[in-house]
Amino acid sequence: MSANGTSVLDLDLDLWERVAQATHGAAAACFQCGVCTATCPWGLVRDEPLNLRKVMHRAQLGLDGQRDELWLCTTCLACQALCPRGVQVSEVILPLRQLAWQDRAAPAGLSTVLWDLHWDGNPWGQPPSRRSDWAKGLNVKRFESTDEALYYVGCTGSYDPRIRKVARAVAETLQMAGVGFGTLGDDEPCCGDPARSLGQLDYLELLVESNTKRFKEAGVARLVTTSPHCFDMFRNQHPGLRETTEVLHYTQYLLQLLQAGRLRLERPVPLRATFHDPCYLGRHNAEYEAPRQLLAAIPGLELVEMEESRELGLCCGGGGGRMFMETKAGERFADLRVDQAAQTGAEVLVTACPHCITCLEDAARGVRGGMKVLDVAELIRMAAVAQSQVEASSTQHSALSTQHSKTAAGSAS
């Protein structure tokens, strides 16, 4: 308090320096318009929105406070998409989380996630020796450098019973398209997304270094992921792979296979479906078309759009490490998203991300029962026909045609 009773902000230059260095000045461009706060989906589910404008202001002043708010952010980038100054939100939020770790002010419970990551190589505390159990009975082999692609399953696809079905659908589809691929089996490392999203950026550096070395040594020229989070990590956070490895989300790779005539979608799937854009595929990596083009190629499937889609798509609530934090009932974005999907008249809400599947399925299971949630891979698997089946049926067809012509010729003579 000053002598006249007004509040005085006591700026600490050392702290200012610390925040500026950690965030690399990413908040500097902010001119406090407040568009981000108005855009943020937390405003839809809480009386008190996530006041990102204030977080930015404090970062500009070198204050790292508002720590509770820091952990709400799902890094969905809805605010960044509309920010007139193009402020890189994650570049402020994640380093501020890193400072909170340094000051032992991170929320209780999150350190367990990071210890699990450290000891078991996955954030779910599951044994590394069970990592490849998802592929039981599928005849998925170990990756070799001569393979067309490394299928990177990811921690959630490897262990979560629901997402294992998605991983199996991806693997089976690759097999049906005749792709030579393999996985790293039980040796597959975590992509580092949990460390990054929780702000453990020093630990992330170690993971990135070791992953880069491992993939380079294995001779991975093409890496295909189940999750958009892993896709984003390998594409954007592993600079050492840029020269050597093409990183694709599985929807992008399946679309390439479809366009090359290797993936045949011939079985009808007569459903009305709507697509939810995962933030890490859409806003983070501008991939809106691949999943839609795949869905559009499924015979009998009708694709309808929600009002908020593509750049404006509502977040499921699972990014930014929120999968590891509790979100109160009534404050889950996924509930709103399932309502939006239901308004289109769709029978199926389709997405292409393990976190989205988990959050949306939880929401659909509750009061909003009746809406089925599926991954694009699962629908593709339903529609796909194996190359061998296509070849067999075309051989059969030509044999029948030959027989028919002979018969016709015989009757004519």
Ligand code: SF4
């Ligand atoms: S929208 Fe951008 S410029 Fe406006 S307050 Fe938010 S971060 Fe700052």
Ligand code: SF4
């Ligand atoms: S990234 Fe998403 S959750 Fe975070 S402040 Fe922006 S709109 Fe809100």
